[in-house]
Each structure stands twice: as C-alpha cells, then as structure tokens.
Amino acid sequence: MHILLVEDDQRTAEYAAKGLTEAGHVVDTLDNGREAMAQCMQTEYEVLVVDRMLPGMDGLALVKGLRAAGLKTPVIFLTAVSGVDDRVEGLEAGADDYLTKPFAFSELLARVNALSRRPAASVEVTHLNVADLELDLLKRTARRGGVNIELQPREFTLLEVLMRNSDRVVSRTMLLEQVWDFHFDPKTSVVETHISRLRTKIDKPFDQALLHTVRNLGYSLHAPR
Amino acid sequence: MPTHATGGIATNPACAVRFEETGAPLVVDRRQCPEPANLWQLMLRETYARSSLLRSTPFRIGMGFWLLFCLTVGIAGYSFHHALQQQALERIDESLQARHAVIGKIYDNDGVDGVVDYLIASKEGPMREPLGFYLADAQGELRYSNIGASPGDVGLATLDANTLGIESGDGEYRFFTSLLKDDYILSVGKGLNPLEDLRSIALRCLLWALAGSVLLAVGAAIWLARYYNCRMYGFRNTMSLVAEGNLAARVPVTPAMDDIDDLAMHINAAVDRLKDNVDSIRQVSTDIAHDLKTPLNRLHIHLNEASDHVSTLSDEAAVSARASLEEAMVEGDHINSTFEALLRVAQIESGARRASFEQLNLADILDLAHEVYEPVAEESGHTLVNRLSGASELSMLGDRELLLQLVINLVENAIHHCPDGVNIELDGGVTGDTVWVSVTDTGPGIPAEYREKVLQRLYRLERSRTTRGTGLGLSMVKAISDLHAGSIVMSDNDPGLKVTVTFSSSG
Incomplete structure (x- = not known):
C-alpha cells in the first residue's frame, strides 16, 4: 500500500516509516503541510498519516484543503492531545481516524490496515463470514456451524467490528471507540472482560478458537491456520 | 413586561435587538446578595420580589420624578392660588369700604332716612350684585337690614350664610362694619361666590393637569423600563455567554454612545482582556503539551526499539533487561496518562464544551x-x-x-x-x-x-x-x-x- 506520512518530528517519522515499510507498505515521508499538499495532488496515496501540529500549514488545514480539492484518501491524524475538542475538530475537518501520541506502532499499523480495508460507501455488506462463523447484519443474528448464538446488542457490535477486520489485529482502543464509543482510557479491564464473555459464546462450545489475543497489541479474529 | 422571577434568562420578544440565545440558563448564586439588615431593606426586597415593574430602576426613577413634579406643581399652584385669593379679597374689601364711605356721605347729607332709602334703592337698583346691609342705631335698635343677623363688631369679617341668617344663600360672605356719625352702626357685605368659583376652577385645572401627567408619566416610565430592560438583557445575556465559556460574546453597543454604551464598552474591554489571557493560557498549555508530548513519544519509541533489540538476545541478563524496559514503558504510560488527564481537566474547566x-x-x-x-x-x-x-x-x-x-x-x-x-x-x-x-x-x-x-x-x-x-x-x-x-x-x-x-x- 502506498502511504504518505507527514510528521515533523524526525525520530517519530523514522520509527513509523520503518515499521510500515517492514509491514510491506511503501512509505513517503514529508515534514511539512505545504509540501504534503503539493505531493498529494501529484501522487495517489491509499492512506495519509498526518501530524496535527506541523510547521507551515498545520494538519487540520492540510486535511481541509485536501477535502476541498475533492480528495477522498483516508486520513489518520496523529495528535499530541486527546482532548475531546481536538478529536472532534479533526474528524469534522475530514479525517477518518485519529491516534494520540505517544502511540504504539502496532496501534498505528492496525488502524492503517483497518482504513485501507474500509469498503467503498456504495457497497453494502449484509453478511460477514469467518470460517464457520456467520453474521447476518440485517437480521442481527449470529450462527456458528449451523448453531444459533444468542448475543447482546453490544456483543453483536463487538463481534461485527472484529469480523469486519478479520485476519487483522484490532487494538483495545479501536474496540473501545467503535463498540462503546468510549474516547477515554478506562482504568479497568473493560475490553478484556467483554472479549472473554464473547469468547465463551462463540469459541468455548466449539472445537476450534477463532478469536485470538495478540499479546500487547489487541485481538484478532481469524480462521484456524 | 417580561418577568424575571427567580433567575434564569427570559426571552424578551419586545427587544429590538436580537441576541444570540444562550444554551443552559446560567444559575446565578443569589446568596451573594446580602440579607436585608433592617426593616426598610426587607420591605424593598419584598416589594421588588412581587413586582417586576417596581424592580426596574428606570421605572422607579421615572415614577420618582413624576412625584417630585407633582409636589412642585402642587406647591406652585397653591401659592399662586393663595396670592390670587388674597388679591381678590383685598379688592372686595376696598369696594365694601368705598360703599361704606358713600353711605357715610349720604348720612351726613340726608340723615338716617336718606340712608335707609338708599339701601332699599340699591338693593333693587342698578347695581346687580347681591349686597347685604345691616343698619342699627347707637342703642342697637335695627333700622334696616336685608340679612337675618348682625355681622358683629367693627371691622372686616368673613362669615357664612348660617351665622348671618340668610336662608336662600349659601357659601361665605364678606362684611365691613363701621360706625356712621351719631354712633349708627352700618355693615356692608358681599357674597364671596366669585372667589369660590375661582378656587374650584383652579383646583379643577390642577387635578386635570395631574391626571394627564400621571398617564404620561406612567407611560413614559414603562417605556423607559422596557427600553432599559432590553439593554440590560443584552448585558445579562452576554455575561451568561461569557460565563459559559463563549469569550467571543460582546455586549451590544448602540450608536448613541450614552452612559450605558460607555459601561458596555468597558465590560467588552474587560472581556477582551479575559479572552486574551485565556487564549494565551490555552496557547501555553498547547505548547507545553506539544513540547512534552514529543519527548514522551520519543521515549516510547526508544523503549520499544530497545525492547525489540533485547528480545533477539536470549541470555539471563537480556531477560531482566527486557523486564526493566517493560516497567519503564509502563511508567512512561503512567506519566502520559496523568498528563493527559490534567490537560483534559483543564480543557473541561475552560468551559468550551458548553457550546456543544x-x-x-x-x-x-x-x-x-x-x-x-x-x-x-x-x-x-x-x-x-x-x-x-x-x-x-x-x-x-x-x-x-x-x-x-x-x-x-x-x-x-x-x-x-x-x-x-x-x-x-x-x-x-x-x-x-x-x-x-x-x-x-x-x-x-x-x-x-x-x-x-x-x-x-x-x-x-x-x-x-x-x-x-x-x-x-x-x-x-x-x-x-x-x-x-x-x-x-x-x-x-x-x-x-x-x-x-x-x-x-x-x-
């Protein structure tokens, strides 16, 4: 995937670029907003990773400019402060996701992957399948190996997020945001607890586990390998 | 009038100026208003609590000036009326004395019979105004009278119809009593009706004027109260917005540049200063956030990379080094979350979120x-x-x-x-x-x-x-x-x- 990374702190830029390259992506790095604007007009990127605070033209102005120019490339903001207003401002400007510094690289990678896999708006997915696990998004029912699984509404959403990102790692924070709309860090093991409850429903009664914990990174739902 | 019973912000549809409406009504701590210390203050508070009109200072000033006006007009009217009365009475007295002198002359020439003839004649004669006469001799024997009783001693006196025994008349009469030659005593009198008419006309004029002025004054005071209430509403609304964190709010200023506009401009200047201070504090905390976040971010990266490097080694020292690095990362995260939480509290306290x-x-x-x-x-x-x-x-x-x-x-x-x-x-x-x-x-x-x-x-x-x-x-x-x-x-x-x-x- 072709990614443009706009980050003025050289150390952070190197670190992120190295990691993304190792994960098989092609990364261009720039350290200011103006050049990034020009670059985006010439080259078609699949994902932009943009720091909020940049010399010259800040990240917010850059994204607004790109959206005004009609570019729909997904954008992830890197923000220094996870304040409510900062986040809302960023999303209103046209960013698709945001990540607070300091960030774990795995978190960035998970979000980049999730963005690049976002289906185009016109395609409505009604069924999700991973191995013998089946999710009907219209009837909001789950089945595994032909057996109906009773899920609470929010358990269903949790499973849906995991299945939409199957084969990828979904981080704790991504789940907090997407499932419960929590934009702050709980001091208790909220995600772990709910994952464990989900596990007893979709994995425990069956032979093979689909939902895996990826240490220090998050969770991944995938077919047995 | 809009009522502002117990705080909150009432919308005033009568206001010509439209204000940006506030979100949640600002709750003002009314305890900052001291308790009434004496009966007078308690009375004022109780009165104002019951009437929004009386609570309005312009209305009270308007009504106060109207009362002052009434007092002035009352005093002026009374003195004018009094002087006029006095003047008219003096004229009457002069004419009575003149008449008495004429009768004195007749007595000198024609004696008491001539006087009686004259008195009878003048009662039905060409002088139309009703006159009263009482003529008695030195022994007090009545010689002629067209009234019931004697008007009394020598000199000027004001008497009513009852005392004089006038059955058909009412009101007051003025009599001048004096001696003729040979100790005949003659009283000449005249009704004071014209004077009373004058008094009632003056009083009626005054009352009509006051009645007109009360309508005018109350009307003007209500208009003033409404007008100033609109302007006060602008102040209050703006202050509520400022308290909610909207530091861009300003008190509306009219082109008149009057004292209220002056106050408004002073308040606006104070809000400007406040906004500058808040902005610079926000800027400082954003700068601090950035300056502290960048090294924290780098620290995180260094620890991560160090941890990655160490994990490729497998001796005992590497295992403990890795454990230490993980602890360091946890500590770093802890510093970060404390810092984030501090910023978040500060951001919440700034009140900017009220807007949404x-x-x-x-x-x-x-x-x-x-x-x-x-x-x-x-x-x-x-x-x-x-x-x-x-x-x-x-x-x-x-x-x-x-x-x-x-x-x-x-x-x-x-x-x-x-x-x-x-x-x-x-x-x-x-x-x-x-x-x-x-x-x-x-x-x-x-x-x-x-x-x-x-x-x-x-x-x-x-x-x-x-x-x-x-x-x-x-x-x-x-x-x-x-x-x-x-x-x-x-x-x-x-x-x-x-x-x-x-x-x-x-x-």
Missing part, C-alpha cells in the same frame, strides 16, 4: 455504564446493580461523552478502592426541577474530613497511595459536574460511600 451541549437522558448513560461495567465488576468480585431500570426520563442539557465519563469514573473508583465482595449501586431520579445520579458502594468509604479534599487535583487518600491511579478521577468528576452547573454530595452509606451528583433538569 445537547438534550440527553441521564438514564441512558446509567444504562450504558451498567451494561459495560456489570461484567467488569463481577470479574473483580463485586456486584454492580442499576436500580434505575426501565424507561426513566432524566432529561437534561449536557455533554453525553463527559457525563458518561463522570459516571464511569465514579464506578471505576468504587471498583478500584473497595475490597472484594462489595455491592455497587447506580441510581438516578428527578427531584423538583433537578435530576440526580448516584453511585453507592458498601466499601470502606471516605472519612468526612477528606470528602472535599478528594475532589482536588492529584489528592489521594493515604491508603490509596500505593494503588495505581492518577489522583485525577474525582477531580475530573468535579470538573464535569461544574461544567454542567451540578453539585456533588458525598455522604456516608454506612458502610461505604454514596456520591450524588445533581443537575438542573430540562424536561
């Missing part, structure tokens, strides 16, 4: 908190119960995300600081025009003397110092409650702690 308040149901927030935390509590050996189950309506104006955080911080606090096997209860309700939520636990509680302190930033109870936490959870609860003009009460659940947060309801 929306109508919400606190019961939904309790439901969500219960749904998410019920399994978490169970995992840590507690129970979490939501007593407010079912479709309750706890509607208020607020920020959903922050209120959720408030409830969750309280729940997490209970989970963290209580030993196993504690019951945690969520509850909520409506009391009068307030809505409240409470989080109750059966844990160790907080001693009464520390309950205020735990709401301060970074304050931690001695027994909690060893547990991990930022010491900011409850100060964030306080900041969020303050943002919503709420109040926090911590009480003894015996055993345990009950935290109740009350907001003004909007439903």
Whole structure:
C-alpha cells in the first residue's frame, strides 16, 4: 500500500516509516503541510498519516484543503492531545481516524490496515463470514456451524467490528471507540472482560478458537491456520 | 413586561435587538446578595420580589420624578392660588369700604332716612350684585337690614350664610362694619361666590393637569423600563455567554454612545482582556503539551526499539533487561496518562464544551455504564446493580461523552478502592426541577474530613497511595459536574460511600 506520512518530528517519522515499510507498505515521508499538499495532488496515496501540529500549514488545514480539492484518501491524524475538542475538530475537518501520541506502532499499523480495508460507501455488506462463523447484519443474528448464538446488542457490535477486520489485529482502543464509543482510557479491564464473555459464546462450545489475543497489541479474529 | 422571577434568562420578544440565545440558563448564586439588615431593606426586597415593574430602576426613577413634579406643581399652584385669593379679597374689601364711605356721605347729607332709602334703592337698583346691609342705631335698635343677623363688631369679617341668617344663600360672605356719625352702626357685605368659583376652577385645572401627567408619566416610565430592560438583557445575556465559556460574546453597543454604551464598552474591554489571557493560557498549555508530548513519544519509541533489540538476545541478563524496559514503558504510560488527564481537566474547566451541549437522558448513560461495567465488576468480585431500570426520563442539557465519563469514573473508583465482595449501586431520579445520579458502594468509604479534599487535583487518600491511579478521577468528576452547573454530595452509606451528583433538569 502506498502511504504518505507527514510528521515533523524526525525520530517519530523514522520509527513509523520503518515499521510500515517492514509491514510491506511503501512509505513517503514529508515534514511539512505545504509540501504534503503539493505531493498529494501529484501522487495517489491509499492512506495519509498526518501530524496535527506541523510547521507551515498545520494538519487540520492540510486535511481541509485536501477535502476541498475533492480528495477522498483516508486520513489518520496523529495528535499530541486527546482532548475531546481536538478529536472532534479533526474528524469534522475530514479525517477518518485519529491516534494520540505517544502511540504504539502496532496501534498505528492496525488502524492503517483497518482504513485501507474500509469498503467503498456504495457497497453494502449484509453478511460477514469467518470460517464457520456467520453474521447476518440485517437480521442481527449470529450462527456458528449451523448453531444459533444468542448475543447482546453490544456483543453483536463487538463481534461485527472484529469480523469486519478479520485476519487483522484490532487494538483495545479501536474496540473501545467503535463498540462503546468510549474516547477515554478506562482504568479497568473493560475490553478484556467483554472479549472473554464473547469468547465463551462463540469459541468455548466449539472445537476450534477463532478469536485470538495478540499479546500487547489487541485481538484478532481469524480462521484456524 | 417580561418577568424575571427567580433567575434564569427570559426571552424578551419586545427587544429590538436580537441576541444570540444562550444554551443552559446560567444559575446565578443569589446568596451573594446580602440579607436585608433592617426593616426598610426587607420591605424593598419584598416589594421588588412581587413586582417586576417596581424592580426596574428606570421605572422607579421615572415614577420618582413624576412625584417630585407633582409636589412642585402642587406647591406652585397653591401659592399662586393663595396670592390670587388674597388679591381678590383685598379688592372686595376696598369696594365694601368705598360703599361704606358713600353711605357715610349720604348720612351726613340726608340723615338716617336718606340712608335707609338708599339701601332699599340699591338693593333693587342698578347695581346687580347681591349686597347685604345691616343698619342699627347707637342703642342697637335695627333700622334696616336685608340679612337675618348682625355681622358683629367693627371691622372686616368673613362669615357664612348660617351665622348671618340668610336662608336662600349659601357659601361665605364678606362684611365691613363701621360706625356712621351719631354712633349708627352700618355693615356692608358681599357674597364671596366669585372667589369660590375661582378656587374650584383652579383646583379643577390642577387635578386635570395631574391626571394627564400621571398617564404620561406612567407611560413614559414603562417605556423607559422596557427600553432599559432590553439593554440590560443584552448585558445579562452576554455575561451568561461569557460565563459559559463563549469569550467571543460582546455586549451590544448602540450608536448613541450614552452612559450605558460607555459601561458596555468597558465590560467588552474587560472581556477582551479575559479572552486574551485565556487564549494565551490555552496557547501555553498547547505548547507545553506539544513540547512534552514529543519527548514522551520519543521515549516510547526508544523503549520499544530497545525492547525489540533485547528480545533477539536470549541470555539471563537480556531477560531482566527486557523486564526493566517493560516497567519503564509502563511508567512512561503512567506519566502520559496523568498528563493527559490534567490537560483534559483543564480543557473541561475552560468551559468550551458548553457550546456543544445537547438534550440527553441521564438514564441512558446509567444504562450504558451498567451494561459495560456489570461484567467488569463481577470479574473483580463485586456486584454492580442499576436500580434505575426501565424507561426513566432524566432529561437534561449536557455533554453525553463527559457525563458518561463522570459516571464511569465514579464506578471505576468504587471498583478500584473497595475490597472484594462489595455491592455497587447506580441510581438516578428527578427531584423538583433537578435530576440526580448516584453511585453507592458498601466499601470502606471516605472519612468526612477528606470528602472535599478528594475532589482536588492529584489528592489521594493515604491508603490509596500505593494503588495505581492518577489522583485525577474525582477531580475530573468535579470538573464535569461544574461544567454542567451540578453539585456533588458525598455522604456516608454506612458502610461505604454514596456520591450524588445533581443537575438542573430540562424536561
């Protein structure tokens, strides 16, 4: 995937670029907003990773400019402060996701992957399948190996997020945001607890586990390998 | 007139100037108004509490000036009337004395019979005005009279019809009594009707003038009260907006440049200064955030890379180095989350979030908190119960995300600081025009003397110092409650702690 990374702190830029390259992506790095604007007009990127605070033209102005120019490339903001207003401002400007510094690289990678896999708006997915696990998004029912699984509404959403990102790692924070709309860090093991409850429903009664914990990174739902 | 009964901001549709409407009505602490110290102040307060019109200073000034005007006109009218009366009376006296002198002359020439003839003649003669005569000789024998009784002693006197025994007449009469030659005594008198007419005309004029002026004055005072109320409304509305964190709000200034405009411009200048200060503080905290976040970010990267490098080695030293690095990362994360929480509290306290308040149901927030935390509590050996189950309506104006955080911080606090096997209860309700939520636990509680302190930033109870936490959870609860003009009460659940947060309801 072709990614443009706009980050003025050289150390952070190197670190992120190295990691993304190792994960098989092609990364261009720039350290200011103006050049990034020009670059985006010439080259078609699949994902932009943009720091909020940049010399010259800040990240917010850059994204607004790109959206005004009609570019729909997904954008992830890197923000220094996870304040409510900062986040809302960023999303209103046209960013698709945001990540607070300091960030774990795995978190960035998970979000980049999730963005690049976002289906185009016109395609409505009604069924999700991973191995013998089946999710009907219209009837909001789950089945595994032909057996109906009773899920609470929010358990269903949790499973849906995991299945939409199957084969990828979904981080704790991504789940907090997407499932419960929590934009702050709980001091208790909220995600772990709910994952464990989900596990007893979709994995425990069956032979093979689909939902895996990826240490220090998050969770991944995938077919047995 | 719009009524401003007990605070809150009333919309005044009569105002020519349209103001930006405020979100949640600002609750003004009326206790800052001192209690009435004497009967006069108490009377004023009671009167103003009953009438919004009397509460308006322009109206009171208008009415005060009208009373002053009435007093002045009254005094002037009275003195004018008095002087006029006096003047007219003197004229009458002069004419009576002149008449008496004429009769004196007749007596000198024609004697008492000539006088009697003259008196009879003048009663039916060419002088039309009713005249009264009383002629008696030196022994007091009546010689001629057209009135019932003697007007009395020598000199001028004002007498009424009764005393004089005039049956057909009423009102007052003026008599001049004096001696003729040979000690004949003659009184000459005249009715004072024209004088009384004058008096009643003057009085009627005065009353009509005052009646006209009262309509004019009340009308003008009400108009003034409305006009100034509009301008005061501008002040009040702007100050509410400023208090809510909208520092761009300004008091409207009219082109007239009068004293109120001058005051408005002074207030606007003060808000300008305030805005500059707040902006620079915000800028400083953004700069600090950036300057501190960049090294924290780098620290995180270094530790990560070091950890990656070490993990490729496999001797014993590498294992312990890796453990140390992981601890360092945890510490780094802790510094970061404390810092984030401090910034967040500061951001909430700045009040900027009020701009995006929306109508919400606190019961939904309790439901969500219960749904998410019920399994978490169970995992840590507690129970979490939501007593407010079912479709309750706890509607208020607020920020959903922050209120959720408030409830969750309280729940997490209970989970963290209580030993196993504690019951945690969520509850909520409506009391009068307030809505409240409470989080109750059966844990160790907080001693009464520390309950205020735990709401301060970074304050931690001695027994909690060893547990991990930022010491900011409850100060964030306080900041969020303050943002919503709420109040926090911590009480003894015996055993345990009950935290109740009350907001003004909007439903």
